[in-house]
Amino acid sequence: MNAEVLIPAVQTRREGAVLVVSIHNPPVNALGQAVRAGLLAAVEQADADAAVQAVLIVGEGKAFIAGADIREFGKPPVPPSLPEVCNRIEASNKIVVAAIHGAALGGGLEVAMSAHYRVALPAAKLGLPEVSLGLLPGAGGTQRAPRLMGVKAATELMLSGKHLSAKAGLAAGLVDKLVEGEDPQATGLAYANELLAAKAAVRRTRDIEITDKAMALADLQMLALDTAKKARGLFSPLKIIECVQAAVNLPFDEGLAKERALFTECLNSPQRAGLVHAFFAERETAKIPEAKAAAPRHFAKIAIIGGGTMGAGITVSALDAGLTVTMIERDADSIARGQANVEKVYNGLIAKGRMTEEAKAAIMARYTPSTSYDEIADVDLVIEAVFEDLEVKKAVFKELDRVCKPGAVLATNTSYLDIDAIADATSRPQDVIGLHFFSPANIMKLLEIVVPAKVAPDVVTTAFELAKKMKKVPVRAGVCDGFIGNRILAVYKQAADYIMEDGASPYEIDEAVRGFGYPMGPFQVTDLAGGDIGWATRKRRAATRDPKARYVEVADRICENGWFGQKTGRGFYLYPQGARVGQADPEVLAIVDKERAKKGVTPRQFSADEIMRRYMAAMVNEGAKVVEEGIALRPLDVDVTFLSGYGFPRFRGGPMKYADMVGLDKVLADINEFAKEDALFWKPAALLQKLVAEGKNFDSLNKAV
Ligand code: 3HC
Numbered sequence: 001m002n003a004e005v006l007i008p009a010v011q012t013r014r015e016g017a018v019l020v021v022s023i024h025n026p027p028v029n030a031l032g033q034a035v036r037a038g039l040l041a042a043v044e045q046a047d048a049d050a051a052v053q054a055v056l057i058v059g060e061g062k063a064f065i066a067g068a069d070i071r072e073f074g075k076p077p078v079p080p081s082l083p084e085v086c087n088r089i090e091a092s093n094k095i096v097v098a099a100i101h102g103a104a105l106g107g108g109l110e111v112a113m114s115a116h117y118r119v120a121l122p123a124a125k126l127g128l129p130e131v132s133l134g135l136l137p138g139a140g141g142t143q144r145a146p147r148l149m150g151v152k153a154a155t156e157l158m159l160s161g162k163h164l165s166a167k168a169g170l171a172a173g174l175v176d177k178l179v180e181g182e183d184p185q186a187t188g189l190a191y192a193n194e195l196l197a198a199k200a201a202v203r204r205t206r207d208i209e210i211t212d213k214a215m216a217l218a219d220l221q222m223l224a225l226d227t228a229k230k231a232r233g234l235f236s237p238l239k240i241i242e243c244v245q246a247a248v249n250l251p252f253d254e255g256l257a258k259e260r261a262l263f264t265e266c267l268n269s270p271q272r273a274g275l276v277h278a279f280f281a282e283r284e285t286a287k288i289p290e291a292k293a294a295a296p297r298h299f300a301k302i303a304i305i306g307g308g309t310m311g312a313g314i315t316v317s318a319l320d321a322g323l324t325v326t327m328i329e330r331d332a333d334s335i336a337r338g339q340a341n342v343e344k345v346y347n348g349l350i351a352k353g354r355m356t357e358e359a360k361a362a363i364m365a366r367y368t369p370s371t372s373y374d375e376i377a378d379v380d381l382v383i384e385a386v387f388e389d390l391e392v393k394k395a396v397f398k399e400l401d402r403v404c405k406p407g408a409v410l411a412t413n414t415s416y417l418d419i420d421a422i423a424d425a426t427s428r429p430q431d432v433i434g435l436h437f438f439s440p441a442n443i444m445k446l447l448e449i450v451v452p453a454k455v456a457p458d459v460v461t462t463a464f465e466l467a468k469k470m471k472k473v474p475v476r477a478g479v480c481d482g483f484i485g486n487r488i489l490a491v492y493k494q495a496a497d498y499i500m501e502d503g504a505s506p507y508e509i510d511e512a513v514r515g516f517g518y519p520m521g522p523f524q525v526t527d528l529a530g531g532d533i534g535w536a537t538r539k540r541r542a543a544t545r546d547p548k549a550r551y552v553e554v555a556d557r558i559c560e561n562g563w564f565g566q567k568t569g570r571g572f573y574l575y576p577q578g579a580r581v582g583q584a585d586p587e588v589l590a591i592v593d594k595e596r597a598k599k600g601v602t603p604r605q606f607s608a609d610e611i612m613r614r615y616m617a618a619m620v621n622e623g624a625k626v627v628e629e630g631i632a633l634r635p636l637d638v639d640v641t642f643l644s645g646y647g648f649p650r651f652r653g654g655p656m657k658y659a660d661m662v663g664l665d666k667v668l669a670d671i672n673e674f675a676k677e678d679a680l681f682w683k684p685a686a687l688l689q690k691l692v693a694e695g696k697n698f699d700s701l702n703k704a705v
C-alpha cells in the first residue's frame with residue numbers, strides 16, 4: 001500500500017497552547033477540497049478547545065500553499081469554498097499565525113492574509129498570480145491585500161502577477177516578521193509563543209481602514225487607464241481594478257460579494273480555460289517517452305559553433321545557465337564579432353543598471369573564443385549555429401566527429417534542414433540531435449528539441465535537461481521541413497498571402513491578427529525578421545515547388561526592390577528615419593494591385609472575422625497534420641510551440657485549444673468551404689476528419705505519454 005495515501009491533507013497537533021495545523025498535499029499544497037475541509041475543521045477545533053490559545057498554519061514540503069487547486073476550475077464546486085475557509089480563519093477567536101517558508105501564492109496568500117499574524121522565512125515567495133490564469137484573487141485577496149499593503153501596491157501586485165521575496169513582502173506590509181531559518185514549524189511556534197507572551201490580540205485584516213480614499217481612487221483610475229492600454233483584450237485585469245474600487249468604496253462584506261461575482265465571471269470566461277490550459281500544457285511538454293528509460297548525460301562544458309545572431313544568443317543563454325562555453329568561428333575577424341555579439345547583451349544590461357561590470361567579468365570568465373576545433377576535444381555538448389546550408393553543416397559535423405570525445409552530444413540549430421542527413425555525416429548518429437532555438441535566443445522561451453531517427457534516448461533527455469538549465473520551454477519535435485513551428489507557419493503565412501492577393505491589404509490582415517490578440521501581424525513580423533530571409537528560402541525551394549500550387553509573388557516583388565523591412569527602412573511598411581512602427585506604403589499597395597491584375601483577380605472585401613477564420617483554419621489544419629504524423633507528440637505540444645515561440649495569444653490557449661473551443665466541426669466546415677476555391681491548399685487533415693466523425697476534440701489526445 002502507498003504510505004502517501006494514509007497521510008491526511010491537514011493534520012493538527014498541540015504544542016502547548018498552540019494548535020499546529022500542517023498541510024500535506026504534495027507537490028505544492030494546493031487548496032483542494034480535502035485541504036479546505038481540513039483547515040475549516042482545524043479552526044473549529046481550535047475555537048472549541050479552551051486549552052488552545054493560538055493556531056499556527058504551516059505547509060509541509062517545499063511550499064506553504066501554492067493557491068487554489070487549478071485542476072478543480074471548471075468542475076462543479078465542492079464545499080467548503082475557499083472564501084468561506086478564509087473568512088472562518090479570520091473570524092477565529094484564537095490568534096492565528098501563518099508561517100510561510102515557500103510559495104504562498106493566490107489562495108495560499110489569501111489564507112495567510114486571513115490569519116492574524118504572518119511570519120516569513122527567507123525562501124518565501126508571495127504573490128497573487130491569478131491574473132495569469134485569467135482570474136482575480138477570489139478568496140478575499142482583492143479586499144485584504146489593499147488593507148495590508150496599500151491600494152496602489154496591492155493592485156500592482158495583482159495586475160502583474162509577480163512574486164515578491166520574503167524581504168519585499170516584509171517591506172510591503174504583507175508579513176509582520178522575517179526570520180532566518182528553514183523550519184517553518186519551529187519558527188512559527190516560536191513566533192506564536194512570542195505573541196502569546198506579549199498578550200497579542202486577535203487582529204483581523206478586514207478591520208483595517210483604508211485611509212485617504214480619494215488618493216486611492218485616483219491611483220486606481222490611473223492604473224485602469226494604463227491597464228486598458230496594455231491588457232490587449234484580457235478580461236480579468238480590469239475586473240481586478242473594479243474589485244479594489246469596491247474595497248475602497250464599500251464595507252468589507254459587500255466588497256467580498258463584489259469580488260465573488262466578478263471572480264465567477266472570470267472563472268466562466270473562455271480566457272480562463274485558455275490560460276489554465278497553457279499553464280498545464282507548458283509543464284506537460286517536458287514529459288517525454290524517453291524520460292522513463294534514460295537518465296541525461298553529464299554536461300558542464302559546451303561548445304557553440306558560429307557566433308552570429310543565433311550562436312551569440314545561445315552562448316548568452318548557456319553562460320546564464322552557469323555553463324562553460326567555447327565559441328568556435330571561422331577566422332579571427334568572425335570570432336571577434338562573435339564575442340562582441342555576446343558582450344553587447346551584457347553591456348546592454350549594464351547600461352540599464354541591471355548588471356555590474358564585475359558580474360559581467362565573472363560570467364565572461366567562463367567564455368573562451370577560438371578558431372580551432374581542436375580546442376573542443378573535451379566538451380560534453382556542442383551546439384552548431386553556422387549558415388543554413390546542408391553542405392556547410394555536414395562539413396562542420398564531420399569536423400566535430402573528428403575532434404569530440406566519445407559520448408559528446410552534437411546538436412544543430414538548423415531551422416529547416418534534414419537532421420537525419422546531418423547525423424549521417426558523422427560516425428555517431430546516435431549522438432546527434434536538433435536544438436532549434438528562437439531569435440533572440442537569450443530571450444525567447446521556446447526550444448524545439450528535434451529527434452532524428454537514430455538518436456539515443458539519453459541524448460534526448462540530455463537536451464531536455466539543458467532546456468531546464470536554460471529555463472526554456474522545451475517541445476519534442478520530429479524531423480520534417482520546418483519541424484513543428486516553422487512548418488505550420490509556412491502554411492498560415494501562405495493563407496495570409498492568398499487573402500492579400502484576393503483583396504485584403506497587408507495592413508488589414510495585420511490589424512485583424514492583432515485584434516485576435518497577437519502582438520504583431522504576419523507582415524510586420526516579416527519586416528522585423530528581414531524579408532531577405534524568407535526570400536532566400538523561397539528561391540531555394542522554387543525548383544521543388546508544386547507547379548499546380550498557387551504562389552503569391554508580392555513578397556518577391558518587394559524584395560526585388562531591396563525592401564527587406566525595418567533594417568532597410570521599408571518592406572511591407574515604411575520606416576522613415578529608423579522608426580520602429582511602420583506606416584502603410586502606397587507603393588506596396590500598388591504592387592499588390594499589379595499582381596492581382598496580372599493574375600486576373602478581382603479584389604473583394606474581407607472582414608476581420610473572415611481573415612481570422614482562414615488564418616486559423618490553415619494553422620489548425622496543418623497542426624492536425626503535424627500531430628497525425630507524430631511530428632508533435634500531442635496537440636498541446638503544438639499549442640506550447642505557438643505560445644512560447646510565435647506570440648500566439650496566451651489567453652486563447654494555443655491554436656489547437658482554440659480550435660477545440662470554437663468546435664472542430666466548425667473548423668472542418670470552414671476548410672471544406674475554402675477547399676471549393678483551392679482544393680490543393682485546403683486539404684483537410686485526416687485526423688481532424690476522424691475527430692469530428694467521432695465527436696471528439698484535440699484535448700482527447702492530450703493524455704500523458
Ligand atoms: N494547483 C494544482 N496543481 C498545481 C498548482 C496549483 N495551484 N501549482 C502547481 N501545480 C502542479 C503543477 O502542475 C506540477 O504538476 P506536475 O508535476 O504534475 O506537472 C507540480 O504542481 C509542480 O509545479 P511546477 O512544475 O510548476 O513546480 P515549480 O517548483 O517550478 O513551481 C510554483 C512551483 C511556483 C508553485 C508553480 O507551480 C506555480 O506558479 N503554481 C501556480 C500558482 C498559482 O497560479 N496560484 C494561483 C492559483 S488560482 C487561485 O489561487 C484562485 C484563488 O484566488 C481563489
Ligand code: NAI
Nearest residue numbers: 306307308309310311329330334385386387388414415439
Ligand atoms: P548568422 O549568419 O548570423 O551566423 C552564422 C555564423 O556562422 C557566422 O558568424 C559565420 O561566420 C559562422 N560560420 C559559418 N560557417 C562556419 C564554420 N564552418 N565554422 C564556424 N563558424 C561558421 O546566422 P544565424 O541567423 O545565427 O543562423 C545560424 C543558424 O541558426 C542557421 O542554421 C539558421 O537557420 C538557424 N536559426 C536562425 C534563426 C534566426 O532567426 N536567425 C532562428 C532559429 C534558427
